[in-house]
Amino acid sequence: MTDKEQIIEELEKSIAEVEKQKILRSICDEIFEEYDKGSAKAVSELLKRKINTLKNKFDDAHTILLKKMGL
């Protein structure tokens, strides 16, 4: 069993929901793919891209809410 397979098995132990398992497996695949292409930095860049996309979405919603509040 490869390291990645063991990791996914470990994840499935801690998460019961199948849908969430799928999501984590997908992130895990991306992380390993990105590492194969580059290095630790490539993994970091991948995660930063993903978290920044979510952060921007939050920031936009936050700005709209503050406007609604008259701020």
Add this chain to the structure above:
Amino acid sequence: MVNRWILKEITIAGFRGFIEPKTFLISEPFILFDGPQRSGKSSTLVAIEWGLFGDEIAKKGIGIDERRDWKVRNTNADEARVEMVLQKGQDILKIVRSDKKKKGTPSFYFELNGNRDTDEGKLRAMLGIQPKDFFSSVHLHQEIIRALLTEEPRVRRDSLDRLLGLSELRNIIDGIKLAKISETLNDVDNKFGIIETKLNAVITSKRTEIQKAKETGIQKGLTSNDFSENSARRMCETVTNALVDFASQSGLFIADLPLVRNTGEQQIFATSAKESLRKLRDEHPNLRRQRELLEKQSQLQMVQNTYKVLLDELQKLDQKRNYIHRTDGNQEKLQFRISNELSPKLEDTKNRRNEIDKRAGTIEEAIKYFEAIKAPNEKQSCPVCEKPIDDVTHLQMHLNELRANLDEDLAPIREEIKKYEKEIEQLEDLIKSLDSLDQNIAIQFELLRKHKSVTETALEREIKDTEDPIVILGVELDKIQEDLQKLETAVKESNQRLNVIEDHTFKLELILRVLTFEDEINDLMKIIEKDEYKEVKKSKLELDEFAKGVDLIRQAIETILQKSAKAKLEAAKESIAKMFRTLANRSDFPDLEIDPDSFEILAIKGSEKVPALSIFNTGDLNCAGLSVFLGLGVAQELSHSLGFIILDDPSQSLDDTHIENLVSILNSIPDDKQVLISTSESDLKDLILSKIIRKKKRYKFDQWSDIEGAKPLEVQ
């Protein structure tokens, strides 16, 4: 040796210490390269690395300082070339790498059972090893051993990771940490927290505004019950009725006022009502007439004042001129006095003076003559006959007496002349003054004439020469004042009515301000029910979920890494300890192990475990490093597919006993690991040849030469 790749053959040309091509047939399980220092042994072993990984073995990341600025190609060769043949069961792998002097780009290919490929990544995948791991688990290098024993925990951990094949997982964990997801989460948490803080601040501010509006309203006569929508509606109706009544009674038109069904419409109403009020004030006949009269009054007062100033000035000038006329006469009379009276007298008196002056003139000339003489004591000549004059001083004295007598006669005459001259001058000044007055009076008349025209425009009528403009203006001003007084009562009444409407409108605005702020506060209180708030919360949840997922992945990787490390260390534990016992042979701390949690190398005596760095000397540390490398290197759990290990001069820093022990250890290496070892130590060489029981092949290196390069010789 069936499951891993072992070396069968290697041909080296133009690489580092090699110039001419040399082929090593190395299919035996134990290969010895011996010879003096700098004879090409290390070049042979390094050629294997270069063949496998190319120039990457000289990169900084590899961690071998001596490889910086490394020259691959021998300066006497046109091409560096390494050809290797490896075997795993029936599979034959040929690897060829070269670097030519002229063409620049190094060439590389490999053939698996005759199928050629040039993908370096594929080769590494097939061998299951990266350059860094090769240095740690295949090729024992002193710098790697030193890293194992360093006091820097991170370097030690990295080194052990490489030995244990855990670098990839560790690097991924580092990559996850490097993304600093927790910082983003903190930022988002703070922003989310701020929503409530800001919400409270806005509500407090609006409540303050409500309080202020209510206080002002109560001062204006509102009660606390008046701050309601119904009350606002009633106030709107009151304002509407008052405005409409006032407009109709004044004969004025105002636009229809908007509906007042809710607070928003009532606010629009308040604005429209204020506009209507402004219009009524502007257009109401009484108010407009009052404004017009006041403007006219101000204008005529200004005209009248200017008139008075101009007239006053003219009168002053005229009075001055009349006074001179009365006291001294006009210009003609004054000129007559000068010409017929004073000038003849002056002339006559001057003639008398001239008579006396003739004599006085002669005396004066004589006095000047003698005064001009530089040395009065010298004898002088007479200015007339040129005969010598005996006593000049005496003569001067007589001349001065004569002048004094004449001066006495002239004094009253001179006084008389002065008097006439002064009188003439005074009269001439008077003439000038009269001329100036005439001129200024003419100017003043002109100004008055022009101002009369201005006055006629202001009064909108002609003023005859026989009329007094000031009086006419006075009459007109009286009339305006009378009209203003008549208007005053009506204006006052209109203003009062409009002020009342304005007051109602102001109260309406206060009520609306309170109602609006109350609505806004209610809206803010219900913000968590709004879509905008739900969107923020949803996006935050997504972020939290992602971060949580990544953290779970990190934890899973940590778990697998630890499990893997523990499993491998457990598997190698005995062989590491055994090798250390044999190699170091210490009586105080005979055993060695690696803590699988802290990755600390520990020296062991019974149940006592001590960090090796705190008690071992350099020789012991080298033994420890060798034991860890060999213990892990021979463990079956190694993750790569290479079936050989390389030991380059492993006896450095080891004493004779340690060297003997090392040979014993080499004998204990399992048969499925091919061993390639180089040494410049004859003791180690002899021991290997005499004590190593596995089949061996020996290559003896002669002293390296500039022309031939490395000179290995196969020894049977």
